[in-house]
Amino acid sequence: MQKVKFTVATSTTEQQEDTEKEIAPFYIDLTKLTGPNLAHLREVGLLAEDGFEVRLLREKHVKYLTGGLEKLGSGYVSLDASRPWIAYWCLHGLDLLEAVPVEMMPRIVDTLGRFQNTTGGFGGGPAQISHGAPTYASCLALLLVAPSYPKAYDAIDRRSIYKWFLSMKRPNGGFMMHDDGETDVRASYTVIAIAKLLNLLTPELVEGVAEYILQCQTYEGGFGGEPGNECHGGYAYCAVAALQIMGKLGMCDLEGLKGWISRRQMGFEGGFAGRANKLVDGCYSFWQGGAMAVVDAYEGGVTEGGFGTGVTEFVAEVGEDGVDTSATVEAKGPTSGGLSFDQAALQRYTLLCGQHVEGGLRDKPSKARDFYHTCYSLSGLSVSQHGSSKDGVPLVYGDARTNVLKPTHECFNIRVDRVEKARERFKDEVCNHDDLI
Amino acid sequence: MVMGYFRACLATEELSERTLRLTAEVIDTNPANYTAWHCRRKCLAALGKGLAEEMEFTTEAGGENPKNYQIWYHRRAILDEHFGKKEDGVEELSYVDKVLEEDAKNYHAWSHRQYIIEKFELWGGEVASVEKKIDEDIRNNSAWNQRWFAVHLKASKEGGGEYSAKEEVDYALKIAAKDCHNESPFRYLLGVLQECWGDAGKVAEGPEDIARITKEARDKLGEMREQGSAHVHAALLDIAEKEGDGEEARELCEELRDKLDGIRFKYWDAKIKKMEEKAAK
Numbered sequence: 245m246q247k248v249k250f251t252v253a254t255s256t257t258e259q260q261e262d263t264e265k266e267i268a269p270f271y272i273d274l275t276k277l278t279g280p281n282l283a284h285l286r287e288v289g290l291l292a293e294d295g296f297e298v299r300l301l302r303e304k305h306v307k308y309l310t311g312g313l314e315k316l317g318s319g320y321v322s323l324d325a326s327r328p329w330i331a332y333w334c335l336h337g338l339d340l341l342e343a344v345p346v347e348m349m350p351r352i353v354d355t356l357g358r359f360q361n362t363t364g365g366f367g368g369g370p371a372q373i374s375h376g377a378p379t380y381a382s383c384l385a386l387l388l389v390a391p392s393y394p395k396a397y398d399a400i401d402r403r404s405i406y407k408w409f410l411s412m413k414r415p416n417g418g419f420m421m422h423d424d425g426e427t428d429v430r431a432s433y434t435v436i437a438i439a440k441l442l443n444l445l446t447p448e449l450v451e452g453v454a455e456y457i458l459q460c461q462t463y464e465g466g467f468g469g470e471p472g473n474e475c476h477g478g479y480a481y482c483a484v485a486a487l488q489i490m491g492k493l494g495m496c497d498l499e500g501l502k503g504w505i506s507r508r509q510m511g512f513e514g515g516f517a518g519r520a521n522k523l524v525d526g527c528y529s530f531w532q533g534g535a536m537a538v539v540d541a542y543e544g545g546v547t548e549g550g551f552g553t554g555v556t557e558f559v560a561e562v563g564e565d566g567v568d569t570s571a572t573v574e575a576k577g578p579t580s581g582g583l584s585f586d587q588a589a590l591q592r593y594t595l596l597c598g599q600h601v602e603g604g605l606r607d608k609p610s611k612a613r614d615f616y617h618t619c620y621s622l623s624g625l626s627v628s629q630h631g632s633s634k635d636g637v638p639l640v641y642g643d644a645r646t647n648v649l650k651p652t653h654e655c656f657n658i659r660v661d662r663v664e665k666a667r668e669r670f671k672d673e674v675c676n677h678d679d680l681i
Numbered sequence: 682m683v684m685g686y687f688r689a690c691l692a693t694e695e696l697s698e699r700t701l702r703l704t705a706e707v708i709d710t711n712p713a714n715y716t717a718w719h720c721r722r723k724c725l726a727a728l729g730k731g732l733a734e735e736m737e738f739t740t741e742a743g744g745e746n747p748k749n750y751q752i753w754y755h756r757r758a759i760l761d762e763h764f765g766k767k768e769d770g771v772e773e774l775s776y777v778d779k780v781l782e783e784d785a786k787n788y789h790a791w792s793h794r795q796y797i798i799e800k801f802e803l804w805g806g807e808v809a810s811v812e813k814k815i816d817e818d819i820r821n822n823s824a825w826n827q828r829w830f831a832v833h834l835k836a837s838k839e840g841g842g843e844y845s846a847k848e849e850v851d852y853a854l855k856i857a858a859k860d861c862h863n864e865s866p867f868r869y870l871l872g873v874l875q876e877c878w879g880d881a882g883k884v885a886e887g888p889e890d891i892a893r894i895t896k897e898a899r900d901k902l903g904e905m906r907e908q909g910s911a912h913v914h915a916a917l918l919d920i921a922e923k924e925g926d927g928e929e930a931r932e933l934c935e936e937l938r939d940k941l942d943g944i945r946f947k948y949w950d951a952k953i954k955k956m957e958e959k960a961a962k
Contacts, residue, residue: 254817
């Protein structure tokens with residue numbers, strides 16, 4: 245555990261020092277805890293009753309995320325252009341925890357269906373024009389509930405989405421987020437990911453897309469949002485996953501990319517930052533950790549792109565007290581696990597610094613919990629447990645009885661089994677430009 | 682209520698003063714409502730409205746440190762549509778300056794800055810103004826990225842695509858020497874060196890100069906080696922590999938893995954394994 249060193253103090257080093265000070269109390273030696281402190285941590289559920297292993301507060305996170313789904317109908321003015329996001333963040337988090345409430349599915353599917361425009365794509369709410377982000381979030385949400393509630397598949401109008409995707413395409417190979425909207429790699433990723441899942445990835449759609457994305461890789465090795473922009477975890481994930489889906493990840497500077505992602509893991513905190521000389525933030529557990537999982541999958545032979553994944557799911561024998569812990573490997577020290585980052589350190593950050601004791605996860609301890617950070621912290625945890633795992637045996641930090649999540653697909657960020665089901669569902673549908681338009 | 686009226690206007694596609702006022706109210710409650718911004722642009726076009734005012738409105742809606750896509754894109758769309766004079770660009774740069782004073786790493790602001798500099802051909806003064814930002818905080822990585830952007834843009838517009846690698850290497854080494862634990866200048870340095878070693882068309886110097894620049898950089902970095910910075914080691918490693926000094930590369934890599942940069946153990950370890958495989962062949 246190494247704190248950041250410096251000889252010239254600047255506002256960057258000040259903020260970094262503050263963050264390290266904020267994190268340090270969470271990293272005390274837990275086995276030395278006694279008396280009321282120990283009793284408190286056990287009472288809130290952060291520590292096992294019979295040991296010192298850190299626990300994922302499963303039930304509390306489930307409660308928090310279910311609450312988000314309940315509010316979906318009314319809620320949040322500031323997010324009223326992002327309602328599909330709330331649905332996806334909460335549903336995917338719950339899905340990783342194996343706790344999506346089946347009884348809510350009809351209403352969710354109905355609500356999301358009302359955001360779909362006849363001209364193709366989804367808006368952020370009713371009477372909103374279509375936008376790449378809500379289209380991505382709505383489709384993922386529908387695809388993850390569909391295996392239990394097949395009507396969700398039928399709610400997606402593939403043909404109109406395809407036409408809309410094409411209408412967002414720019415001559416430079418980029419996509420606009422919406423009509424008269426910004427062009428960046430988020431748009432490229434949301435189009436490519438959803439097109440792949442719905443079996444709409446035609447040569448016409450893909451043409452020039454990789455070339456645009458490749459222009460966004462910078463001298464540091466990561467990717468920015470637009471050509472020339474500073475590289476950044478969120479955009480880098482979009483770029484890397486989109487390239488992998490198209491089978492074109494090998495076209496970028498992979499050595500530079502790996503170096504950049506790996507340098508974003510913070511030596512003391514263990515979590516990831518989004519950019520060089522910025523602070524740790526739980527959401528980058530997925531954006532950076534997931535991007536590394538994509539690269540590792542590619543280097544491990546998943547070069548076909550598309551549905552290929554570096555994740556194999558291990559079906560554990562479930563005993564009376566939950567998961568059979570003999571089917572997990574303990575995450576200990578920087579050498580454990582098959583991904584190219586320190587998986588133990590990332591899991592430790594997520595469990596100790598990320599969890600709010602009342603449920604939900606956060607950027608860092610001084611920040612409030614929210615659905616976005618809960619979703620991506622859990623997704624990063626899942627990647628870090630299952631990515632490049634040997635024989636599908638998860639690598640688990642802390643209490644293996646409570647902490648194992650379901651494996652998420654590193655390119656799409658819905659569960660691997662949900663991706664497989666979508667593939668089956670749409671594989672025989674028309675996927676030919678002339679027939680689609 | 683406001684939302685209801687606004688939806689009604691959307692449904693009838695009424696591009697009027699009334700709709701324009703409603704978009705302002707909707708944006709006031711939620712500046713991320715992209716449909717309202719979109720509708721606003723349509724109204725402005727239909728009404729032929731005063732556009733300086735629109736920039737003011739956008740500034741107001743954004744507050745001191747705007748971070749939503751809609752506000753920044755709106756500025757871009759308005760500038761694209763209605764402004765083309767250099768003064769307009771200069772004025773917009775001063776707006777970006779104000780935002781960067783509030784948050785020197787605001788991603789959208791830097792991205793917008795790149796757009797303005799290119800559109801209004803303002804690259805002339807950009808390297809100097811970025812140096813000021815780096816002087817304020819040598820770890821402002823956004824400013825380093827902007828230097829790269831400005832140097833390369835200027836080269837492509839004025840220098841036949843070539844820039845002076847020596848100037849860039851000297852600058853990066855100068856700042857690196859101030860604090861060897863600061864990643865930004867080291868990455869900048871390596872970026873320039875990679876261009877020297879790779880695509881010869883990008884830098885003004887020829888092979889002999891490049892050899893000299895590389896050697897000087899290696900010597901300067903060598904002097905910093907004792908300070909135990911992972912960035913110094915990583916840079917020396919890249920140069921050693923480029924120069925084919927396998928043994929030194931391996932030694933540096935082992936020090937990174939075992940002493941300086943433990944959190945990246947697996948990353949460095951994989952590099953060592955690759956070196957071993959290469960050596961075995």
